[in-house]
Amino acid sequence: MSVLVTGGAGYIGSHMVLTLLEQGEDVVVVDNLSTGNEWAVPGQARFYKADIADADALDAIFATHAIDAIIHFAGLIIVSESVEAPLDYYSENTCKSRVLIQRALDAKVESFIFSSSAAVYGAPGLEPVTESAPFAPESPYGTSKLMTEWMLRDVAAVNPGFRYAALRYFNVAGADPKMRAGQSSRQSTHLIKIAAEAATGKRDGLQIFGDDFDTPDGTCVRDYIHVTDLANAHYCALAYLRAGGPSVAANCGYGSGYSVRQVVDAVKAVSGVDFRVTQAPRRAGDAAMIVADSTFAREAFGWMPELDDLETIIRHALEWERRLGNRTGGQPDG
Numbered sequence: 001m002s003v004l005v006t007g008g009a010g011y012i013g014s015h016m017v018l019t020l021l022e023q024g025e026d027v028v029v030v031d032n033l034s035t036g037n038e039w040a041v042p043g044q045a046r047f048y049k050a051d052i053a054d055a056d057a058l059d060a061i062f063a064t065h066a067i068d069a070i071i072h073f074a075g076l077i078i079v080s081e082s083v084e085a086p087l088d089y090y091s092e093n094t095c096k097s098r099v100l101i102q103r104a105l106d107a108k109v110e111s112f113i114f115s116s117s118a119a120v121y122g123a124p125g126l127e128p129v130t131e132s133a134p135f136a137p138e139s140p141y142g143t144s145k146l147m148t149e150w151m152l153r154d155v156a157a158v159n160p161g162f163r164y165a166a167l168r169y170f171n172v173a174g175a176d177p178k179m180r181a182g183q184s185s186r187q188s189t190h191l192i193k194i195a196a197e198a199a200t201g202k203r204d205g206l207q208i209f210g211d212d213f214d215t216p217d218g219t220c221v222r223d224y225i226h227v228t229d230l231a232n233a234h235y236c237a238l239a240y241l242r243a244g245g246p247s248v249a250a251n252c253g254y255g256s257g258y259s260v261r262q263v264v265d266a267v268k269a270v271s272g273v274d275f276r277v278t279q280a281p282r283r284a285g286d287a288a289m290i291v292a293d294s295t296f297a298r299e300a301f302g303w304m305p306e307l308d309d310l311e312t313i314i315r316h317a318l319e320w321e322r323r324l325g326n327r328t329g330g331q332p333d334g
């Protein structure tokens, strides 16, 4: 059997493909390359350049490969952009997921893992958030993810052969420890990526958005998870579904929070570069604190994080950034 990875040429998807191949899985990647890079797909995976809403392309893939599981990453991920262009997010993330789920049902795919987000919770308050916290997305991005979770829930309710795991990511960062993959996008808005660019001289410093939040140092607190641990969480979820586990939603974070200032100081310490940091007003929509209660993923899937250390995450992000050089989006040095 094969595993179909949508968005497998992107940041998290490319790490997933590496994890699956290491586990001896047969991997099929579909990616429209709108933000991904074909070079990020290892040669052992079968690659199809196609959109997940391209019914003919999907039908051909399902006719060629015996796919028992789909891991669905393809989608748009920039929260601020989703506020400016909500219909793009509902189209790319929600409507196209609907097409893919239909194809999955038609092809009798049994296991579906969906790339969801802590954004479904909105601003959950100052305690670690559990899966049963109320949904309160504050952006079309978060809503587009929640709508897809609800489609999966409703479809699974009436299709006993179809089960899903919606994995709600907290702040994903870092790069493959063997430097085979990393974050290559040109326009990341994510803190550790931006700090790594500042530390490698690709940008002229960094702004801290807001220092008057209700947190110990006034800057926002987030739960940063290493991308390789996140890929492993998906693999554990896949094993869980294949063993017959019921459909679930699970947080993917470590349960420990770091403030923006702590992250910036750690990037400076690990890189040895004292890049320029300026204080800026709050960014619209930022919650003071978003930290996972990740008990459920550990217990239900037997997921055991191995890289849950901020310094390790930063070291890998920096090393990848150096290899990427100035050819952002281009192939890094080997």
Ligand code: UDP
Pocket (backbone or CB within 6 Å): 171, 189, 190, 191, 192, 194, 206, 207, 208, 209, 210, 220, 221, 222, 260, 283, 286
């Ligand atoms: N942040 C910042 N400067 C930047 C990028 C991010 O101060 O250049 C802050 C941002 O306001 C938030 C935290 O870093 O409080 C994490 O932001 P990121 O975009 O990485 O992830 P988010 O939690 O918004 O998904």
